[in-house]
Amino acid sequence: MDTGPSSCPDLTIVLLGHTGVGKSASGNTILGRPGFVSKRSFKSVTTQISTQSGPVLGKQISVIDTPGIIGSTREIQTLCKDLLKFPGPRLFLVVIKADRFTDDHERALDAALRAIGDCELSNCYLLFTGGDDLDKTSLDEYVNEDPGSCLKKLVDKFEGRYHLFNNKNGTQEQVRELLEKSGHLRNSDLGRERRERRERRVVLLGLPGSGKSSSGSTILGSEWFESVAGFNAGTTETASKSARVEGFWVQVVDTPGFTGQVLAPRKLFEEIMKAVVEASPGPHAFLIVVRFDRISEADIKLFKMLPKLFTGEASKYMMVLFTHGDALRGRSMDGLIRSNQHVSALVSRCGGRFCVFDNTKKGNRVQVRDLLDKIDQMVEANGGEHYTSDVFKEAHGLGDQIAMRWRQIGEWFRRKLRNLDRRRDGYTPLNQPDTTELYKMD
Template sequence: MVLLGLPGRGKSSSGNTILGSERFESVSGFEAGTTETSSKSARVEGRRVQVVDTPGFTGQVLSPRKLFEEIMKAVVEASPGPHAFIIVVRFDRISEADIKLFKILPKLFSRDASKHMMVLFTHGDALSGRSMDGLIWSNQHVSALVSMCGGGFSVFDNTKKGNRVQVRDLLDKIDQMVKTNGGGHYTDEMFKDGPSIPVKIAIRWRQIGEWFRRKIRNLDRRRDRYTPLNQPDTTELNKMD
């Protein structure tokens, strides 16, 4: 599985929770901690699980091109292809940028990527007994985000890494998604036969590099515009560029 998301959403910490040990460097706070794509694996719940951690989607740490290259490497690291793209979101700090990211990914990877996407809400400890389902469906933009992933989502409390129930829940939902997809993993024609991977990534950059730069700038502008799950919608997200 490939972990994707904005900086400070808990990707690395979630990767450690999944693998059951501190395999990725995790930095607390809202700024980027991961600056390059890395892959770790471990035996989890009786199976071999590979987790690919990626830099956060922002132009404030890496250049847009370097960020693009690292994100593209995630598919290579998950060779022959990831079974799931896990979009990591802080449930208590969902921003317009989090929601816009879901609209960017299908073009970044390909439209088929949407079939392999799932939402992972972190900071589940802040739920304080509330129903995640109820909070999701109380906000049209967040519910639309989950619907884009076929309704698939899980919740993690990364302060309780020993709670394996949450990990089993995620793996079970990934299994169901894989089954729905006919048992296959995500594949991209770009990474099949032909030039070397760096050459292919460079070609892809020439095709969509300017688009990617614009989208990253847009995400950075919207990172601090929050859409609280338990408050009425105040943004017109469908009109965003």
């Protein structure tokens, strides 16, 4: 292991703690890649000190992973003493699991603090893992649940220097918060990183129940968008969330489902236009979300309506995102697309671009990387540009934008809407067949 000045990282992070608390997984979370071997096991997976380095949030960071400290105390004490001989910022992370604190864990923490030494305690943070197991309980609530517990006394020793990681499906935003909190990421660093970061702005379109909100959460790596199952499911207002994902700063804009049963048609169209404004200066991709295992008449009408809503070169920025990939069961998505003329026509209209998501596995980042790679290829094919409609170049307010867009869509849409707007808030009971009037074409 090289800890000498020739390495010259901007920051060295050392992970310490008991076996099985998530040290290696935390190192991978910090690096944003699988640099260390991390898996469930009855015995220690990490058997020796190892180092991985890489760019993190605009900094070159070196992460040192260590074996369980009980049984390796002398080796780890030597490591800590060697680190003190060289200049440069360092951060010691004493790792414990949020859902388990036994006598062995307490002894391991005491050994870690002795190895670090009192003079380095200010550079030491308590890192809780298992953030996915806390559910809706905050870390502060968990720590302060029992004021007389050994855990609370330990936290008090760190004088508030503690943080929580979700190594299962959390985003790199938790790494940013740790570095900011510990003083290793300043505003000037953030400004540089923002100038250098690659941005991707994505708008989700589709029917209620197609999996838009779940897909948005999968992309961002956490439950950012509320997804509700049921007959009345559906997002009713445009929502936008952002996070750092796979080296990109990704903004996802979720839109209401295309149906007159949840929103009045005019309100629905207003929300869709708002989504384009929300993704200002313009989206890099429109993802048409389709549940592949259940293509309905409403889906087919949606496929036909999209060219009316987005004229010009919008199709160059469109991609189909098929959901419920868990139902594929080894079948070929290409074959399924060819077997349905309407789906095949939609994919062809999108330049043959499609991706498949299994939203039951939000921790599967391979599917997210595949999507971002395809969006990257699409952006490159579009000359690095995002979608920009002339409608939005000259409009100063949302009302003007909507009015101009209405004129573009034409008489067919206005005539249908006049009929539907006579009803209460655009809603008609499910047993009336003309609720799909919005989708009918002349």
